[in-house]
Amino acid sequence: MHRLYHFPLSPFSRKARLVLAEKKIEVELIEERFWEERSEFRRLNPAGKVPVLKVDDFILSESNAICEYLEEKHPNPPLLPRTPEERAEVRRLVSWFDDKFYRDVTVNLLGERMMKRITGVGYPESTNVKEGARQIKMHLDYMSWLLDRRRWLGGNMLSLADFSAAAQLSCLDYISDVDWNRAPLVKDWYATIKSRPAFRSLLSDQLSGFPQPPHYANLDF
Amino acid sequence: MHRLYHFPLSPFSRKARLVLAEKKIEVELIEERFWEERSEFRRLNPAGKVPVLKVDDFILSESNAICEYLEEKHPNPPLLPRTPEERAEVRRLVSWFDDKFYRDVTVNLLGERMMKRITGVGYPESTNVKEGARQIKMHLDYMSWLLDRRRWLGGNMLSLADFSAAAQLSCLDYISDVDWNRAPLVKDWYATIKSRPAFRSLLSDQLSGFPQPPHYANLDF
CATH class of the missing domain: 1.20.1050.10 (Glutathione S-transferase Yfyf (Class Pi); Chain A, domain 2)
Known part of the structure; x- marks a missing residue:
């Protein structure tokens, strides 16, 4: 089971979400207001940043480490070239x-x-x-x-x-x-x-108090 | 032939130098005062940062990309674990x-x-x-x-x-x-x-005008 602690407007969370979705890995998204420094979240990632990926009991942080891990564990479709x-x-x-x-x-x-x-x-x-x-x-x-x-x-x-x-x-x-x-x-x-x-999941993000602009989810912007 | 554009007090240059040396790859070091934004150097790396590694005619920048490349091309000794x-x-x-x-x-x-x-x-x-x-x-x-x-x-x-x-x-x-x-x-x-x-190469670095403190190169500091 994959669980991603993320924040909708964190670009690094978005990168992890895109890679997960491209590789068709089902993930449970947990919105984390990381700046509130929840002690439970700090234990997951001492850097206090999103994204954090939990795969069963294994915890990963830093978007680069997460994406390289996903590439190694789920090589299809590949998101790194061969040479x-x-x-x-x-x-x-x-x-x-x-x-x-x-x-x-x-x-x-x-x-x-x-x-x-x-x-x-x-x-x-x-x-x-x-x-x-x-x-x-x-x-x-x-x-x-x-x-x-x-x-x-x-x-x-x-x-x-x-x-x-x-x-x-x-x-x-x-x-x-x-x-x-x-x-x-x-x-x-x-x-x-x-x-x-x-x-798709990114385009359906809504931040309370900050509605999407009309072109944001429009594929023909 | 490997050539590294570096600056002695750039930690990212040092990381690349350590990885090159650990893998026993001979390298020609070129000191680059990157903040002077030499146009020739900008062509090597539009980000304007050190390190930049030239391997024959192939140019690499960003220390993470350089280190992962060296790990892939020269897997011994390994600097990433297996799983x-x-x-x-x-x-x-x-x-x-x-x-x-x-x-x-x-x-x-x-x-x-x-x-x-x-x-x-x-x-x-x-x-x-x-x-x-x-x-x-x-x-x-x-x-x-x-x-x-x-x-x-x-x-x-x-x-x-x-x-x-x-x-x-x-x-x-x-x-x-x-x-x-x-x-x-x-x-x-x-x-x-x-x-x-x-x-060793790091410990022999000398910056003109800023001498090493005595403990810096001392193995028994």
């Missing part, structure tokens, strides 16, 4: 989105505009929001550059790189912070990935 | 040190006290330094807790988790920011790992 070189390129991009995109963009936009309100730690810092708005352009341009050369972000197959990127972008799309018109190739890529069955 | 569960625990700790330890401690201590001076972006922020000094205690305690239960940080074998941790701590040790007396188990673990041949 070490191709795998390195996918993993480079996983780090790019999990680390660079997350800190350049997601923290500055979603963190300031949503998570501060949800967790009650103050008001958005406008310089950070501006920085995030500036950075997302650079990132969309880089993604366009990649998608101009490749079928998927990490190469010729759908991979963890695509799910890492889609996890970040889908959170930002919930607050309408993605200017899809800037990057038609990225929009096409996102439309393709959004229409996969694995994406 | 998916054990591997997940090692990867959880790699993320713990690369992400949490790095941001809680290394950025606040090494970043403020050294990197700001080296890169010429201002003076240490004392609140950050204090926060780093507070956080390192928590981290040493957590490492002690792990080492009280296991032979190595990630389990029964030396793994990427140990090298991730040692890479961070060795940078902090260069500026004498580790209170080894607080955590005898961590000190013993570090003495063991420091005496490995793979560590």
Whole structure:
């Protein structure tokens, strides 16, 4: 039995959910307000972060460890290519989105505009929001550059790189912070990935007090 | 031919150097002042960070992708255990040190006290330094807790988790920011790992203008 402690607007939780769904692994979702630092949750993950995956009595945390584990235990469909070189390129991009995109963009936009309100730690810092708005352009341009050369972000197959990127972008799309018109190739890529069955659970996420914008779950946005 | 673009006080460069050395892969080290944003280096890694590994004409970046690649191409000696569960625990700790330890401690201590001076972006922020000094205690305690239960940080074998941790701590040790007396188990673990041949290149690092403290390269510190 798989149980995932997650938060709907955590991009790392979303990445784990996408990988679980793509591999058709049934999972029970438990929403965890991780910032409340429940002592029971701290025992599951001393880092205090979501996602945490419980597989029977075995506990995993850190989205990278979770996704690599799922890939090893459930190799079909594969989300990492075959050669070490191709795998390195996918993993480079996983780090790019999990680390660079997350800190350049997601923290500055979603963190300031949503998570501060949800967790009650103050008001958005406008310089950070501006920085995030500036950075997302650079990132969309880089993604366009990649998608101009490749079928998927990490190469010729759908991979963890695509799910890492889609996890970040889908959170930002919930607050309408993605200017899809800037990057038609990225929009096409996102439309393709959004229409996969694995994406359905994300599109039905509702955050109380923060309704979905109309385009969010629309496959023809 | 392996070539590594690195910076001596970059913990992620150090992790890659340790893994290369442990696997006895000869490498040419190129010191890269990554913050100067050399355009040639930007072409190697658009994220602008070290380490970058060049293997013949193939270019890799992001320390996680580099280490996983080296593990796949040069499986001996193994630095990841065999079962998916054990591997997940090692990867959880790699993320713990690369992400949490790095941001809680290394950025606040090494970043403020050294990197700001080296890169010429201002003076240490004392609140950050204090926060780093507070956080390192928590981290040493957590490492002690792990080492009280296991032979190595990630389990029964030396793994990427140990090298991730040692890479961070060795940078902090260069500026004498580790209170080894607080955590005898961590000190013993570090003495063991420091005496490995793979560590030698790190212990001979010299930063112009910032001499090594006497205990840094001493195996009996």
